[in-house]
Amino acid sequence: MNLDQQQWWNQFLTDEKGIIVDVRTEEEVNRGRIPGSINIDIFKGQGFIYQVEELDKEKNYYVYCAAGSRSANACNIMRELGFTNAYNLVGGISEWEGPIEN
Template sequence: MKQILPILLSFLLLTGCSGNSTDGYQQITQEEAKEMMDTQEVIILDVREQDEYDSGHIPGAVLLPVGSIDEDTATEVIPEKDSTVLVYCRSGNRSKTASSALAELGYTNIYEFGGISTWPYETES
């Protein structure tokens, strides 16, 4: 029983606390996003406007403003539907909208992690 408990807790954490997947994407913490950036091949997607992006963004992030997301623009930035995509904006509202839009377009590995306003790691201009 002592050996089963850690496995069960891990399973619950991975499935129950991994965020909202009913909209076709998962919500994760900024710490989880940073770990994924450091250990996996990911696309970091900034869905703010150009001037916001220019004033500071996460290193390696590509810009795709939420209002411009459609099949064509998404395919330019994310050619493979099964790519791991980490989505952020300023505060977390637009990134949720963008993540849902990408899921509706058929993208399967979308992770939304909120806004750059609370990002505790490096940014660049």
């Protein structure tokens, strides 16, 4: 499900089962990330799927990338793997106005 920045962040902040997933490359993550996010690089192909399959399907995942395209793909893959709640950040971190950590 695609959510705009405000919906995505506000929903995450009130979600006791919420986990933020950054699907960018390690190099991109090193330039700054949303605090508390875990990194699972979607470009790792099967490696990405293996890591996602280890996640708890009972949790809710707030997924982002640089601009929103990779994270939309990640949400689709997660749904195919049986995750019911995966939320894509429209616009990605490039349009993010919330907190950033380096």
